[in-house]
Amino acid sequence: MSRKKAAKGKAPSSSSGGGGSPSAASSAGKGARSSPGIVQMNGVVHPSRPSISNSSEFYDIAFKVMLVGDSGVGKTCLLVRFKDGAFLAGSFISTVGIDFRNKVLTIDGVKVKLQIWDTAGQERFRSVTHAYYRDAHGEADATHDRVVKREDGEKLAKEFGVPFMETSARSGLNVELAFTAVAKELKHRSVKDSSEKFKLQEYVNKEMKGVGCCRS
Numbered sequence: 366m367s368r369k370k371a372a373k374g375k376a377p378s379s380s381s382g383g384g385g386s387p388s389a390a391s392s393a394g395k396g397a398r399s400s401p402g403i404v405q406m407n408g409v410v411h412p413s414r415p416s417i418s419n420s421s422e423f424y425d426i427a428f429k430v431m432l433v434g435d436s437g438v439g440k441t442c443l444l445v446r447f448k449d450g451a452f453l454a455g456s457f458i459s460t461v462g463i464d465f466r467n468k469v470l471t472i473d474g475v476k477v478k479l480q481i482w483d484t485a486g487q488e489r490f491r492s493v494t495h496a497y498y499r500d501a502h503g504e505a506d507a508t509h510d511r512v513v514k515r516e517d518g519e520k521l522a523k524e525f526g527v528p529f530m531e532t533s534a535r536s537g538l539n540v541e542l543a544f545t546a547v548a549k550e551l552k553h554r555s556v557k558d559s560s561e562k563f564k565l566q567e568y569v570n571k572e573m574k575g576v577g578c579c580r581s
């Protein structure tokens with residue numbers, strides 16, 4: 366069965382309230398997905414003067430994080446799971462252009478705001494989404510439908526020197542961890558006099574849950 370695609374998200378100019386309300390929902394014939402990628406982007410540090418995010422939450426440091434990957438790999442669902450704790454099942458609604466949502470996490474007593482940009486995976490939006498990469502620092506429940514072998518993902522991550530983990534927007538597997546790991550790494554990078562060294566790979570290996578652990 367082919368997936369029906371409609372438009373989701375909205376233009377960035379209208380997203381200042383912390384993101385629009387992209388919706389998606391499950392389709393019986395949906396194919397397997399590879400994983401969305403999380404790219405961490407640059408941060409702004411305000412150690413002595415807490416700021417207020419668009420969602421009225423105070424924060425100490427802000428970072429821009431991009432979700433990148435082909436259309437349909439689950440970027441929007443990953444973000445919605447992280448932000449709202451929900452899985453949007455139903456027919457697949459493709460993102461138009463780019464959109465963002467804010468979430469403030471407390472990392473070792475520091476309020477870290479992640480401004481997470483959800484990019485459109487479709488080729489026709491490439492020029493729009495790539496424009497937002499400037500400034501920037503920085504699935505697993507459908508095992509039968511899997512298109513990317515775990516080993517291949519691990520190999521690729523090794524090549525790029527980044528940690529590898531599988532997430533599921535549907536079950537929630539490792540979603541919080543993926544974003545928390547990014548926030549921790551960015552916070553440690555930005556606090557220059559940090560005495561303790563943060564080892565991202567070790568943290569991820571310790572905290573990561575295996576596929577099949579958290580089905581809902």
Ligand SMILES: Nc1nc2c(ncn2[C@@H]2O[C@H](COP(=O)(O)OP(=O)(O)OP(=O)(O)O)[C@@H](O)[C@H]2O)c(=O)[nH]1
Pocket residue numbers: 389390391392395398401434435436437438439440441442443453454455456457458459460461484485486487504505506507532533534535536
């Ligand atoms: N089983 C399962 N389905 C998922 C998961 N994440 C997303 N989906 C489904 O995959 C389809 C695409 O998800 P989206 O999050 O909209 O994909 P996207 O990467 O944002 O796509 P674009 O907006 O076109 O770039 C939807 O039908 C979702 O319901 C997941 O973790 N498990």
